[in-house]
Amino acid sequence: MLEVIDLSKSYGDLRAVDRVSFSLEPGEIFGLLGPNGAGKTTTISMIAGLLPPDAGKVRVDGLDLGQKPTEVKRRLGVVPQEIALYEDLTGKENLDFWGGIYGLSGRTLNARRDELLELVGLADRARDRVREYSGGMKRRLNLALGLVHKPRLVLLDEPTAGIDPQARLNILEVVRELASGGTSVLYTTHYLEEAEALCDRLAIMDHGSTLAQGSVAELKRELGDGSVITLTGIDRLDTLAVIAERTDGMSVIELGEERVMLGVAGGSAGLGPALEALYGGGLTPAQVQIKEPSLEDLFIKLTGRELRD
Amino acid sequence: MAAILALIRKDFTRRWRSPIATIVLFAFPFMMAGLIGSMSSGSSGGVPELTVFVLDRDEGLIGGLLSQGPPPSDDQIALRMEAVGEEGFARMEKGEASVMIVIDEGFSERAFDGEPVEFQLVRNPTESIKPEIAEQGLKVLSTYLDVVVKVLGDEISEFGDMIEADEMPTMLAVTELSSRVYKRLEVAGDYIFPPVVQITSVKEGADEDGEVEAGPNVFGYVLVMVAVMSVLFAAIRAISEIYEERNTGMVRRFLSTPVPISRFIGSKILFAVIFGVVVMGILLLSGGVLGWLGSDIPIFAVFLHTAAFSLAAAGLMVVVIGLVKTEKQAGILSWIIVMMMSVLGGSMFPAENFSGVMQQVARLTLNYWAVEGYLDMIVRDVSPLEVLPVSAALAAVGLVLSGIGFLLMRIRVREALA
Numbered sequence: 001m002l003e004v005i006d007l008s009k010s011y012g013d014l015r016a017v018d019r020v021s022f023s024l025e026p027g028e029i030f031g032l033l034g035p036n037g038a039g040k041t042t043t044i045s046m047i048a049g050l051l052p053p054d055a056g057k058v059r060v061d062g063l064d065l066g067q068k069p070t071e072v073k074r075r076l077g078v079v080p081q082e083i084a085l086y087e088d089l090t091g092k093e094n095l096d097f098w099g100g101i102y103g104l105s106g107r108t109l110n111a112r113r114d115e116l117l118e119l120v121g122l123a124d125r126a127r128d129r130v131r132e133y134s135g136g137m138k139r140r141l142n143l144a145l146g147l148v149h150k151p152r153l154v155l156l157d158e159p160t161a162g163i164d165p166q167a168r169l170n171i172l173e174v175v176r177e178l179a180s181g182g183t184s185v186l187y188t189t190h191y192l193e194e195a196e197a198l199c200d201r202l203a204i205m206d207h208g209s210t211l212a213q214g215s216v217a218e219l220k221r222e223l224g225d226g227s228v229i230t231l232t233g234i235d236r237l238d239t240l241a242v243i244a245e246r247t248d249g250m251s252v253i254e255l256g257e258e259r260v261m262l263g264v265a266g267g268s269a270g271l272g273p274a275l276e277a278l279y280g281g282g283l284t285p286a287q288v289q290i291k292e293p294s295l296e297d298l299f300i301k302l303t304g305r306e307l308r309d
Numbered sequence: 310m311a312a313i314l315a316l317i318r319k320d321f322t323r324r325w326r327s328p329i330a331t332i333v334l335f336a337f338p339f340m341m342a343g344l345i346g347s348m349s350s351g352s353s354g355g356v357p358e359l360t361v362f363v364l365d366r367d368e369g370l371i372g373g374l375l376s377q378g379p380p381p382s383d384d385q386i387a388l389r390m391e392a393v394g395e396e397g398f399a400r401m402e403k404g405e406a407s408v409m410i411v412i413d414e415g416f417s418e419r420a421f422d423g424e425p426v427e428f429q430l431v432r433n434p435t436e437s438i439k440p441e442i443a444e445q446g447l448k449v450l451s452t453y454l455d456v457v458v459k460v461l462g463d464e465i466s467e468f469g470d471m472i473e474a475d476e477m478p479t480m481l482a483v484t485e486l487s488s489r490v491y492k493r494l495e496v497a498g499d500y501i502f503p504p505v506v507q508i509t510s511v512k513e514g515a516d517e518d519g520e521v522e523a524g525p526n527v528f529g530y531v532l533v534m535v536a537v538m539s540v541l542f543a544a545i546r547a548i549s550e551i552y553e554e555r556n557t558g559m560v561r562r563f564l565s566t567p568v569p570i571s572r573f574i575g576s577k578i579l580f581a582v583i584f585g586v587v588v589m590g591i592l593l594l595s596g597g598v599l600g601w602l603g604s605d606i607p608i609f610a611v612f613l614h615t616a617a618f619s620l621a622a623a624g625l626m627v628v629v630i631g632l633v634k635t636e637k638q639a640g641i642l643s644w645i646i647v648m649m650m651s652v653l654g655g656s657m658f659p660a661e662n663f664s665g666v667m668q669q670v671a672r673l674t675l676n677y678w679a680v681e682g683y684l685d686m687i688v689r690d691v692s693p694l695e696v697l698p699v700s701a702a703l704a705a706v707g708l709v710l711s712g713i714g715f716l717l718m719r720i721r722v723r724e725a726l727a
Contacts, residue, residue, distance in 0.1 A: 082558040097318075102567075
């Protein structure tokens with residue numbers, strides 16, 4: 001459904017997007033995960049035809065965006081990060097307007113508008129002016145506007161930023177429903193839990209590049225198929241690094257004075273030998289925490305910092 | 310086309326939903342017309358002296374009184390009355406007077422006999438505002454004379470006889486006359502009289518019967534002048550919304566649709582034109598309902614002129630707004646330009662009162678051509694066909710400016726995405 005090939009964009013000396021490539025199948029939810037400034041929005045803007053790429057290609061349904069922008073845009077639904085609504089119009093009027101832009105009219109438009117208002121839970125507030133909506137309601141309407149023409153590919157740029165948990169759940173539910181109906185969804189977020197819970201596959205981005213991509217399970221396997229040990233109060237980091245290198249199945253995720261994170265392969269069976277190696281090496285951590293590996297751990301391993309940094 | 314219709318409908322709905330700015334657009338010309346009109350029809354200072362020729366073919370007492378002008382008062386219009394002979398018509402054509410009063414032979418005699426009489430007010434066809442002001446002032450004068458003749462007709466006639474007599478009147482006769490005048494004045498307020506002295510207003514070169522239909526008054530003139538400003542402000546409002554929509558992310562959203570951005574900008578220009586026509590239409594209609602404008606307005610020609618001017622206004626605003634980078638700069642610059650054009654182009658002061666140089670400067674403004682076109686059709690009874698070239702020129706200017714502005718706005722919109 002979507003092919004992004006070596007997409008690049010620079011602003012002066014700043015390489016905002018650097019040879020990013022990925023693809024989406026019909027009905028798939030693909031996440032772009034990364035901190036603010038990672039290049040997610042620039043990537044989406046290029047796919048949406050808002051920004052011309054310096055290099056690379058975007059194909060939607062086999063159509064090249066550079067060659068057939070109008071046909072490509074007809075297949076796209078874009079939900080921008082900023083809430084872009086006419087606040088002096090009602091929710092219904094906003095949907096009618098964007099439906100009209102896409103050439104919908106009459107019964108088709110009415111039916112689609114009512115369907116979307118139901119989908120995002122705004123049917124009972126459809127005739128209220130948008131300025132009277134809560135932040136969550138505006139986000140939901142923002143989403144609905146991008147779906148008014150039944151696009152085959154939806155680009156969602158941080159659709160849950162700054163809203164309450166209930167509105168977030170509603171949006172995630174809508175996204176799942178879209179995907180189950182065959183719509184492909186490209187979803188950017190900096191919420192790890194959201195990406196983990198929602199996306200079939202995802203790419204981790206930082207400084208304009210994709211650092212890793214695959215399904216959540218595949219990505220976690222990059223940390224080993226075991227556990228993550230977090231240690232605090234270690235004052236002999238050199239010794240710890242040597243131990244980690246010599247111990248089978250152990251890898252360093254983060255090595256800092258405040259905290260050390262180690263990946264241990266082999267599931268729970270691998271934990272015993274790992275801890276034995278640490279304590280046998282004379283290390284006496286103040287605190288030891290053992291948990292399943294997460295995308296956060298992978299992000300830290302790939303970038304050396306936490307996602308919220 | 311469906312997209313453009315959706316865009317225009319959306320803009321109208323938004324205007325309807327946030328009506329305050331629109332109400333101001335409508336209220337502004339009426340406020341200005343009320344203020345300027347009130348000042349022009351009677352205030353101390355600031356009102357230019359208007360020359361009125363009096364052609365007195367009657368050479369009677371009333372003609373003599375009329376030649377003296379209105380009773381001096383701070384509340385009246387400054388009229389300079391000048392007795393002239395038949396050469397007055399030629400002198401007025403040269404611009405020496407705004408109006409000429411023609412008093413026919415036998416006027417005084419018929420008035421004192423209680424017969425309804427009229428004097429003619431011949432307006433200078435090359436002027437619009439001044440003759441109107443003069444007419445308003447002379448109406449006051451005619452009312453004054455009317456009352457004098459109705460109440461004291463016999464006594465004035467008797468008084469005239471006394472003056473013209475060879476012998477001095479007796480004390481008894483003077484006392485008796487004074488007593489009657491006093492009593493008459495004392496009870497005059499209790500009676501209602503039909504009018505005796507009236508004005509018939511004609512333009513030089515009008516039909517032989519001298520009759521003209523009810524035309525616009527001074528409020529109407531000012532309304533037309535200031536309404537032109539409202540159309541410009543309507544254009545500013547419509548075009549500057551491009552920046553507002555850019556800042557709220559709507560333009561970005563629009564650019565992700567298959568509809569080209571040219572339609573978005575084009576729809577704004579089209580909306581400005583339609584909105585300008587609606588604004589001017591409502592203002593002129595309201596002026597007509599209030600009796601400020603005449604009833605014989607050539608509607609289709611005025612509509613064409615309005616559409617042409619609205620296009621020129623929209624074109625100018627899209628250029629002005631396209632030249633700057635922020636909504637704030639756009640607001641300030643466009644406001645300054647509109648005010649300057651309005652002052653220099655005859656929307657705030659009649660351009661016909663400008664000096665020669667300033668009249669040339671006025672011609673560089675859109676306001677001048679718009680106001681002149683309206684005044685020609687609504688006030689001066691100029692054939693709409695004669696105004697058509699002005700309308701066509703405004704439309705052409707509008708098309709050129711819209712084209713330039715369109716290119717500038719495309720750049721501005723693209724810049725916002727970079």
